[in-house]
Amino acid sequence: MKKVIIKGSTEEGAVTQAENCLVEAEAMLLMADNHQGYGMPVGGVAVYKGKICPAGVGFDIACGNKAVKTNLKLEDIVEHKAELADKIFEYLSFGVGLNNKTRVEHELFNSPIWDTIDFLKNNQSLKDKARNQLGTIGSGNHYVDVFVDENDCVWVGVHFGSRGLGHTVASHFMALAGDDMNIMHETPHTLDVESKEGKDYIACMNLAGEYAYAGRDWVCGTVTALMGGKVIQEVHNHHNFAWKEEHNGEEVWVVRKGATPAFPKQLGFIGSSMGDNSVIVEGIESKESKKLYYSTVHGAGRIMSRMKAKGKTKRNKETGVVVKQEPMIDWTAETNLVKANGTELRGAGADECPGVYKKLPEVLEAHAGTIKVLHTLRPVIVCMAGSSEFDPYKD
Numbered sequence: 001m002k003k004v005i006i007k008g009s010t011e012e013g014a015v016t017q018a019e020n021c022l023v024e025a026e027a028m029l030l031m032a033d034n035h036q037g038y039g040m041p042v043g044g045v046a047v048y049k050g051k052i053c054p055a056g057v058g059f060d061i062a063c064g065n066k067a068v069k070t071n072l073k074l075e076d077i078v079e080h081k082a083e084l085a086d087k088i089f090e091y092l093s094f095g096v097g098l099n100n101k102t103r104v105e106h107e108l109f110n111s112p113i114w115d116t117i118d119f120l121k122n123n124q125s126l127k128d129k130a131r132n133q134l135g136t137i138g139s140g141n142h143y144v145d146v147f148v149d150e151n152d153c154v155w156v157g158v159h160f161g162s163r164g165l166g167h168t169v170a171s172h173f174m175a176l177a178g179d180d181m182n183i184m185h186e187t188p189h190t191l192d193v194e195s196k197e198g199k200d201y202i203a204c205m206n207l208a209g210e211y212a213y214a215g216r217d218w219v220c221g222t223v224t225a226l227m228g229g230k231v232i233q234e235v236h237n238h239h240n241f242a243w244k245e246e247h248n249g250e251e252v253w254v255v256r257k258g259a260t261p262a263f264p265k266q267l268g269f270i271g272s273s274m275g276d277n278s279v280i281v282e283g284i285e286s287k288e289s290k291k292l293y294y295s296t297v298h299g300a301g302r303i304m305s306r307m308k309a310k311g312k313t314k315r316n317k318e319t320g321v322v323v324k325q326e327p328m329i330d331w332t333a334e335t336n337l338v339k340a341n342g343t344e345l346r347g348a349g350a351d352e353c354p355g356v357y358k359k360l361p362e363v364l365e366a367h368a369g370t371i372k373v374l375h376t377l378r379p380v381i382v383c384m385a386g387s388s389e390f391d392p393y394k395d
Helices: 012-021 074-091 124-133 163-177 196-226 287-291 306-310 331-340 360-365
Strands: 027-035 042-048 064-073 143-148 153-160 231-238 240-247 250-257 259-261 267-270 278-283 295-297 312-315 322-325 344-348 371-386
Touching (some): 012 027, 012 042, 027 295, 027 360, 042 259, 064 074, 064 196, 064 267, 074 143, 074 153, 074 196, 074 371, 124 163, 143 196, 153 196, 163 196, 196 231, 196 240, 231 259, 231 267, 250 259, 259 267, 267 295, 278 360, 331 344
Parallel strands (some): 344 371
Antiparallel strands (some): 027 042, 064 153, 143 371, 240 250, 259 295, 267 278, 278 371, 312 322
16 A cells, blocks of 8 residues: 655645555655645655646746855955845835836747747747746745855845746646636646657746756846845756656656655755755765655754734624634734844734744754755745735735
């Protein structure tokens, strides 16, 4: 009987979703940053033979992290980091449904896929939307950070995905597969990789992957230039994607949703909360690594829902009585702690405070023997959309 492989602590909802995935998946794993998502849990790794799972990849196709090491040192920015934070927050586009303030050209818009895949060919306005949104960050847990490592070297780290392009592609193919997007705990449906629908989804997914890479490349390069620096090293990974890989002598499709590939010698950037350290890791070979299909966490992992953190007001439909649920996060207290750590914060909200996340060192400890930490990154500038923003293009 197939069982879910679980690393670290988990919640009942995430386990239920993982067990649902096993109806069609050959194997199902939960990384230590797991929590409930749509259909497939975040922090989940599902393995399929001859099938692809659009709901497993999720709405934010190719969401991922990129970190770049610059030629700058802390001493180069520390005296004017508040001014730099203002400049970054003003120059980039944080929020929902925004176009980039700067037109970004990229060769991916010349790809023949736009004119050969029926779904894209019949939705010409999607290409225009994608052009306009390339390099926008969005909201929720998407961010642009400036860090310093243990040697006071300055890094830039970002987290976001394929914006409206990926969300539109995902919604279309999830519907084709038979997913009901109003149900959180149904078994995610699949498409045969040899079917027209399956081949079209894979082509669109890969295009969204190129798009997400291009956006993160542009943002990292732009922020580095705004600081007056140059990029000298890059670490870049998707964590909402499906890869065709060989494991145990078989060719399979590995869907990682909120999970980072961690093959031996492969580098990864794992972000944390706006008040905690992030890390650069390297995958290592071991029996446990193989067991996890060479996968690891993508972040710290939530322990509190956004509504619990922010509070909410609900009206009883029958009585008309308004009930207010007080926020569980003290925004002022949390942000004071962030600032006391020397971090310039722009945007964000109670639902992204350190108190809503697991502690990254504990999460990483659950994956001991599969990765090693190369650098620890302390945040000195954190830029995110404000708490009032709802981002439909994230997962």
